[in-house]
Amino acid sequence: MTAVQEPKFSEFHDNDQKPVGFGRMLRKEDPRFIRGRGRYTDDIQLPGMLHLAILRSPFAHARILSVDTSAAEASPGVKLVVTGAMLAEKGLAWMPTLSNDVQAVLATDKVRFQGQEVAFVVADDRYHARDALELIDVEYEVLEPVIDARRALEPDAPLIRDDLQDKRNNHVFDWETGDEAATEAVFASADVVVREDIVYPRVHPAPMETCGAVADFDAVEGKLKLWSTTQAPHAHRTLYAIVAGIPEHKIQVISPDIGGGFGNKVPIYPGYVCAIVGSILTGKPVKWMEDRSENLISTGFARDYIMRGEIAATRDGRILAIRTNVLADHGAFNGTAAPVKYPAGFFGVFTGSYDLQAAYCKMTAVYTNKAPGGVAYACSFRITEAVYLVERIVDCLADELNMDPAALRIKNFIQPDQFPYETKTGWVYDSGNYEPTMRLAMDIAGYAELRKEQEEKRARGELMGIGISFFTEAVGAGPRKHMDILGLGMADGCELRVHPTGKAVVRLSVQTQGQGHETTFAQIVAEEIGIPPADIEVVHGDTDQTPFGLGTYGSRSTPVSGAAAALVARKVRDKAQLIASGMLEVSVADLEWVKGAFQVKGDPGKSVTIQDIAFRAHGAGDLPEGVEGGLEAQICYNPSNLTYPHGAYICVVDIDPGTAQVKVRRFIAVDDCGTRINPMIIEGQVHGGLTDGVGMALMEMIAFDEDGNCLGASLMDYLIPTSLEVPDWETGYTVTPSPHHPIGAKGVGESATVGSPPAIVNAVVDALKPFGIRHADMPLTPSRVWDAMRGRATPPI
């Protein structure tokens, strides 16, 4: 364990040391991006390419009585108009979701959310395709919509999923974890019990690039080439093979440069399938790119959990148990993406970073007439909701006990000697050392001085708040015997080939959406085999070019694929050692590895570099007996456990008492993601997640009116933080390596999105303490804060 504050940025010198291994290194992908030469899905232009546009439902719940496409078909430039009825004839009207439900590609019977796909047009350009949408005449019989998840459970609520045989209610699933009786026993005898209703509203990842695809079906070869905005190209390919009946080897899914994913690009959307159908039917390449409103109203949302949190403790601040009851809104189709055995994702880690005696969660998930989705927006499979719950309720307890929230947390941390630590809900935390992380955050913040300043300001009637959040995440899904998506185990392949001149290519099954894989993975391989990162080409995002794997989401790339890259490099190194033994005419045991070369033990003068070895591996000279030529290897890595990064976040806010505007003055984030590969990239990931946190805590919400109209259907209505709403981030780090990961690394991509919302809300609630407030629901817009100051904070849904 080391505790080091991130060095202060110096803009005056180039500190890019081009490490052969870990360290700050400029990104290999940047030269194309800064020249405008990124290649995103909408940049793909193919000869004869047509454009597809989708007609969407204006209603949240309505029966389709008729669809008349004749005028649209006659519209200039139109090549094809397809309805749900036409797809049904081909058996393509429905497709499986990643959660074993089905979702309509185009609606045939009813529309079940505003924005649902009803028909599509293929035309010679995007304007003509949109023109024709206006000419499709759909007759609807409007039905009562179910918008509030609580209404979905009422016996007389309209039945949303009458397409499912024998479905008589709006339940998706019931799920529980922990020990109900043991938890009740602890609560019954506890000195103090605090209860709070906590809503995590529906939000949307809204990546800057919307979703889209270019499908190119070659009828002669029987081959489908699909460029699409997907975070999981291999999983998508398998699904297309199952849905469309095209043999898997005849499908190539290419995920080119992706303009941000954040989980929004994990599911398969009807638009992708429409583009494939459009290309098959027209014999031409077909491009579909949704517009911003389509992205916000129809693609994977996130959260939408109504939670009751309860915490039991002793009077002196020993936390004993946490219990929660959750109502989860999954929208019209269960389009969430979570490992099959985990319908609520990894919400089971709601026990947080604390050593408890008991814990219990009961959850009910329902269908509503809202867009499908659920697992998105950098949530680490619902850990955002879990961390928000526990870190909010712990603050409520601190308020009840009149204890400092930092002291309460420190008092209850799982101790370093308790790791590996099995939680009361069955999660085995691999490693952690929480208190130094917390202390470092407090040091950077100047916590004691901040509390003093707050006291002085309160005396003057000024509203200043300090909020703390301490999180433990579970990332890197996952061990294949426990975790699969539609039966596909969550392991990751990796291939490494060293060319004769000692340059290399590494092929990954994961895919980048801005995380910098082309750099980070080159560094991982470089660390293991001593070839400089600049000499290592990273290939990803193309199913024809890369080994099978489940893709990038849930912060899984470094924990799973990063391990695969390290281990495949070690395999290559082992072979290199055999070849080196022949070159140096010593036994393998007499060789030692110094980064980039094998040398005879005790004789630094006798050595061969990895480049020498690579040439020998491909050369005409003899190789040791039994050693094949070439220098390459492949692997499929099946993680033995998840990795459990942690972090301590402190937020300082000022609230204008006249306008109730919250200003985030400072934000200190200390993260521990184990071994750090590229600190620059890690810092960037943290900064981005913190900004998401400000968005969710203060600005963002996908709201609906009572008819099911989405009120966040554009970036004028769905507010995303700009440079003016966020502070200059202050970061630090500690290092507690993962004991089971080959290089000790843990995932970090979503840590800040998970950890920051409770810190911000805790800060706002802390600022509002003079008003007797213990909780207020996100997003803490001026109007909601204003209401809270008057004791009537309106619920967000």
Place this chain on the structure above:
Amino acid sequence: MQVTMTVNDVEVTREIEGRLLLVHFLRDVLGLTGTHWGCDTSNCGTCVVWLDGEPVKSCTVLAAMAGGHEVRTVEGLAGNGELDPIQEGFMQCHGLQCGFCTPGMMMTCRALLDRNPDPTDAEIREAISGQICRCTGYSTIVRSVRWASVHEAAAAQQEANA
């Protein structure tokens, strides 16, 4: 209708529909895909280009309106194969991740430095406040612009000394 404009110092003439947006003219007609499209409401700024040296959101400009004017895009930012200090700064300071907002951000930031060579952090934040980045959290973009500012000043000083 026919439209003629200068794009990155090259005069182009094309037959277009009157309703064609400048962003689509650049991307789909001229194949300059460095300029991106991200919303329909002028909120995101991924489509920022220069019209006669001023940053504009090209999703809200008709191609026809650019007729007779000079347009500059990210493809025209590097001169004679040399990177503009803004481009270099974004790379040095990790001012980009997915790269989607980057061209628009760089065009705005270049224009800022042209009129204010030594901006404060607050001035930089103000300048980019009409644009959205989902990845970086903006701090590194601010650093990138300062990097460019400092290096340009140093280069100018060197030139003056020489």
